[in-house]
Amino acid sequence: MLVTLEGLDGSGKTTVWEALHDVYPDAVFTREPTSDSWYGDAVNRAIGDDDADPLATLFLFTADHADHLSRVVRPALAEGDLVISDRYSDSRYAYQAASLRDSDLTRPMEYIMGIHSAFSRPPDKTIYLDVDPETAAARSGSTNKFEQAAYLADVRANYERLIDAEPERFVRVDATQPPEDVLDAVESALEEILDAN
């Protein structure tokens, strides 16, 4: 089963993902962008480059996803493992659709989803850590072009579109709560998800 953690920068995904290692020691913990491949390195260069072309950036993230799928996610799922990914395809639908909002693409999110539908493996469940853009930007430190409140407001609106389209896949958690309460809520959600499967 593939469970993903999604949310704005600073929503607390990594904090939760790290804490879950102790709760599910047999699960495969992974993340996007990947941190152990040259595809992930290329993505990180694009994140740090204010002039990076948004369409080229989409394809870098998508290449990293393809590598992540074939090298980590599909083999783990084939073994019957629980896979918990800190960010996954919804990050592309939310972030790159926001970056391409003023491009020549008429429906950026649909375009990005179309690319993924040809090869990706959708998540079974997604836990969405919901936080307002101002808190997200403040917590993340606003250190790059993505960690800006105005941009994150667009990203958040895109996540809401994704949730509206597939309400049964998403579990929303209020990420403005103290970290221990966020973790409790995520642990309960995961328990329920795994019990139902």
Ligand SMILES: Nc1ncnc2c1ncn2[C@@H]1O[C@H](COP(=O)(O)OP(=O)(O)OP(=O)(O)O)[C@@H](O)[C@H]1O
């Ligand atoms: N519930 C919370 N309340 C207050 N601060 C939090 C909470 N969760 C995480 N933080 C703090 O916010 C910062 C960002 O947390 P974290 O790295 O887990 O977020 P993230 O969603 O993984 O961000 P990114 O997507 O940018 O990597 C850290 O300093 C962390 O300690």
Ligand SMILES: Cc1cn([C@H]2C[C@H](O)[C@@H](COP(=O)(O)O)O2)c(=O)[nH]c1=O
């Ligand atoms: C997977 C993915 C990520 N991003 C953005 C979101 C963050 O601002 C950075 C890096 O992610 P991290 O969780 O802070 O390490 O990249 C994106 O725009 N598109 C994606 O597909």
